[in-house]
Amino acid sequence: MKNTILEFICALGFGLLPIAVLILRAFRPRFMPWWAVFGVTVVIGWGLAVASAVVHEGPDTGAGHMGALFFGWALALLWLMPWLIVYAVAQRL
Numbered sequence: 579m580k581n582t583i584l585e586f587i588c589a590l591g592f593g594l595l596p597i598a599v600l601i602l603r604a605f606r607p608r609f610m611p612w613w614a615v616f617g618v619t620v621v622i623g624w625g626l627a628v629a630s631a632v633v634h635e636g637p638d639t640g641a642g643h644m645g646a647l648f649f650g651w652a653l654a655l656l657w658l659m660p661w662l663i664v665y666a667v668a669q670r671l
Contacts, residue, residue: 581634588626588627588633592626595657596619596657596661596662599619600662600664603665615658616655619654622654623655624651626654627654631645
């Protein structure tokens, strides 16, 4: 039960990270330049992906944390891309 809650918190943080970063970018662009948007998303998103995989890992699930360890940063960038489109549309309106 405890692992399920921790995994949910990590997944929720991973899902909401791009939204929070882009909202901060919208209201404080000098505080959050584009290089910081990508950097924060990659670093924190990678950490949350690894944490979620490690918490989820069990004796019969294999080495799922290794995929998150090597490619969690790419997953974080892929999850940022649709939110960049939403951000661009919101800026135009």
